[in-house]
Amino acid sequence: MALLQGTDSAPIGGQQAEHSGALSRWVSQHSPILILGLVLVLLPAIAGEFILVQVVGWAMILGMIALSLMFLGGYGGMVSLAQMTVAGVAGYMVAVFGASSLPYVSLFWPWWVAVPIAIAIAVAFGALTGALSARTEGIYTIMITLAIAAAFFYLTLQNWPIFNGFNGFTTIPAPIAFGVNWKRPLPLYYLILFFAALSYIVVLYVSRTPFGLALQGVRDNPRRMEAIGYNVTAHRIAAWAFAAIIAAVGGILLVWQNNQISPFSVGVDVVINLLIIAVVGGLGHPIGPFIGAIIYVILRTFALDALVAVGLDGRRFQTLIGLGFLVIVLFSPDGVIGLWHRWSARIRTSRGRNGR
Amino acid sequence: MSAIAERVAAAGIGNAIAERMAAAGAGNAIELRGVSRFFGALAALTDITLSVGPGERRAVLGSNGAGKTTLLNCVTGDFPPTSGTVRFFGEDVTTLPPHERIRRGLRRTYQISLLFSRLTVRENVYLACRGVSRGRFSFIRTRASDAIMQSVVDLVSLVHLESVIDRLVGELAHGQQRQLEIALALAGAPRFILFDEPAAGLSPNERGDLVAILTALPAHIGYIIIEHDMDVALRVVESVTMMHNGRIFKEGSPSEIEADPEVQELYLGGGHG
Amino acid sequence: MATAFGGDSGARVPARGDALGRWVGHHPIAALAVAVAIIVVLWLVLAPWPAGFEDVFGRKRLFINALFNGITLGGLYYLVASGFTLIFGLMRNVNLAHGSLYLFGGYMGYEATQWTGSWLFSYVVAFACCAVIGIAMQFLIFRRMEGEDLRQTLVTLGLSIVFSDLMVWVWGGNAIQIDTPDSLLGPLPTPIVVAVRSSGEAVFLQYPRVRLVIFAAAVLIGIAMWLALHRTRIGVMIRAGVDDRDMLSVLGYRVQLLFVLVFAVGAGLAGMAGVVGGTFQSISLGEDTHFLLASLTVVIVGGMGSIPGAALGAVIIGCAEQFGQTYFQNYATMLTFLIMVLVLAIRPQGLLGRR
DSSP states (O other): OOOOOOOOOOOOOOOOOHHHHHHHHHHHHHHHHEEEEEEEEHHHGTHHHHHIIIIIIIIHHHHHHHHHHHHHIITTTTOOOOHHHHHHHHHHHHHHHOSSTTTTTTTOHHHHHHHHHHHHHHHHHHHHHHHHHSSTTTTTTHHHHHHHHHHHHHHHHHHOOTTTTGEEEEEOOOOOEEEEESHHHHHHHHHHHHHHHHHHHHHHHHTTTTHHHHHHHHOHHHHHHHHOOHHHHHHHHHHHHHHHHHHHHHHHHHHHHHSSEEEGGGGHHHHHHHHHHHHHHOOTTHHHHHHHHHHHHHHHHHHHHHHHHHOOOOTTTTHHHHHHHHHHHHHTHHHHHHEEEEEEEHHHHHHHOOOO | OOOOHHHHHHHOOOOOHHHHHHHSOOSEEEEEEEEEEEEEEEEEEEEEEEEEEOOOEEEEETTTTTHHHHHHHHHHHOOOOSEEEEEEEEEEOOOOOOHHHHHHHHHOOOOOOOTTTSSBBBHHHHHHHHHHHSSSTSSSOOOTHHHHHHHHHHHHHTTTTTGTTTBBGGOOOOHHHHHHHHHHHHHSOOEEEEEESSTTTTOHHHHHHHHHHHSSOTTTEEEEEESSSSSHHHHHHHHEEETTTTTEEOOOOHHHHHHHHHHHHHHTTTTTO | OOOTTSOOOOOOOOSSHHHHHHHHHHHHHHHHHHHHHHHHHHHHSSSOOHHHHHHHHHHHHHHHHHHHHHHHHHHHHHHHHHHHHHHHHHHOOTTTHHHHHHHHHHHHHHHHHHHHOOHHHHHHHHHHHHHHHHHHHHIIIIGGTTOHHHHOOOOOOOOHHHHHHHHHHTTTTTTTTTOOOOOOOOOOEEEEEEEETTOOOOOEEEOOOOOOOHHHHHHHHHHHHHHHHHHHHHHHHHHHHOOOGHHHHHHHHHHEEEEEEEEHHHHHHHHHHHHHHHSSSSTTHHHHHHHHHHHHHHHHHHHOOOHHHHHHHHHHHHHHHHHHHOOGGGGGGHHHHHHHHHHHOTTTTTTTTTO
């Protein structure tokens, strides 16, 4: 029951079976995620704006950024506390190069220029962070990335010409593109859903490609990987760059959803919360971070009322989070996914024992 | 042609290009000059000068602490030597990182199997084959019909692991893991292999298989084998280097070394017969 | 076993000179640069600055103050970071709750001074309280997670979140200052010249007594730690364990005792550092994060698992922070960060780290 036990996916060199049988088997195997997808697509029919954008939308965005952490941690063995920072870099750059409420800082370039630039800068930042930690032993990564995240927080807090210090940026609207105003709740929700689903599918697919498998080999035995011809450092940095793309897209969506960014969006507590989200959901499968994210968002949105209802001080939210996190790490370190696996295994064996 | 030799040929290890390269290689496959390696104040290797020709099969013997594994590590680049040069087929590789040397045709097995225990046998061999071919960074999944998958299957059958090809390596028996270790070293088109105690922990049957695989390797592939088991070592090599206290103490043919009185004194009662 | 070549089968060759000598031999240029830097700093400190020099580089008083503040701050950072690096070095546990221990020690020390009025006693209280928590953490929790480095680190993270919030609940958000005892109040005259009056009379530096005393104490503690690690049997075991984890299994049941001891001492040091920080500056919510980050930076620069590395890193980071604040206000933290990045790029294991 390890934290980073074997990430589960399909075997490589997948067998080619007859089409009709394979399709129905695939659907039944993946029914939970397909049902979830269907629910999410149809959600606007029953849910209001608040639930759509502030709860589910926010959860999907956090899930994306946590997914980039899961990719590096689960497949690469490199637990990074800097993924929220990468997202923050992208968010800030979109505000600086695109539109915001500060005409003396922002450049007001069109979104199809600002967004790629923001992503490129964030990816460079992620790759640089990777380059700094790639040559050190695994456990150092958590320290180095925490220090880098803190440094970026202080930079945004103290720098006024580019980052506007304490105040940050407000009014960073999603653009009007292809005839749609993406700022409105419904289009924004589908935009977020699209990218969250896309990043999930991509990560799942990549885990079984030569690149993904090599990364897992590097996680398990970097010395052996060197001895069979892989440039371990190059693979690690490439993994950081790939993860940074996902985090950057998440960061841009976050800024559009939130309509503001400030140093407190990338503070040490936020950065740590992201790690908590990823670990609580489970680092073993790409769905883990999304599970962790929705739990976090629900707690965050409703915990205050729940705490007060039980007679506790509503401000002790952090204690609640910390205790919940401790419970998971102590009793189910592979997260909610691990709980699910063990629970369904128990159901299967008891069904087997009782006959079908 | 024996069954093993057939399998070796089928696994494509005798690659035409590798053969041509090995034949054309000027001078020695492995050449060490004045190589020393210090760990702090401890001298693990002192002034080693060693040459092995292409296709030559050499045993490096010596007691524990003689420096054999350190020597191998300097050749593969796991640690750089503190001084001296290492040449591989004429090219100075002293400062090259391990993966560069591997891509030039060097291969190596480890004394304690270094395998990917959370991946299957198929995936382990796949990684080894992919490591020395193109597409290491590919974002496209490999299909069952790709040529590389056939090489993977061939290599796996070569070491008799077909029955467990989709089992997790962590679940294999020790002997099976040692065989997988060999398979990883045979991936791609090796020009020269370093075997670090390949017979360690193998049953007599498995040792027989190991000797068969080693002797059936194509003639252009040379190797250095470190072994404690003199039976296995002396049967599969044509020359022997004896090490002691980090230095080369004697070199010669297997029969010369076996008969040498100084060697007998050093190895009194050790591993013979 | 006698052989034809005499001697035993070990291959130990005595090296010429010690580790420092070898380093100088292998890196003559770096050694020269360091020697030059040391001479320059000594001149800057001891010699009165010529007039033209001051126009360019600012007043000597500013420089001397920054230097002394930096070094004494380094003493504080050493106290916190040494515990952190000791815990990591032996148990491979990145103790992210170290900052919380610092803060808790500071608060408990403050309560102790309020209760007894003794500044010295507050150190004992702080050390004891944090050591107890450290023992509890290692004995109750980490003992069951032997070998799971990442998991232990995540537990420390969770604990730090809970501790932090509970401390806010008890002590609130106000900054608390621990009073310097009367015997240590006031400045101490030093023989260092900061300026020369137009009359030709030299002005000497007067530096706060308490800061110098605390720095001296930190040095003494450092020496005591060095002696303990190099001259006692337990210390030798600890160093062996830091160098080669697998060797620990040879020691058997005593390993857990060792771990508990080290965690207790490491936590206790952090607690005492809290009292120091409360005296030098102040303690409040947020200081736990600040000092955790400081510990991280110090050991990344100085080298993980290395006590001398913690000392070197502490002085470097302390000075960097003070010089940054004095000369580049807006970008003070950037200087520390840049040093960290530079060390990671050039020597990833830290200045005095191994491997």
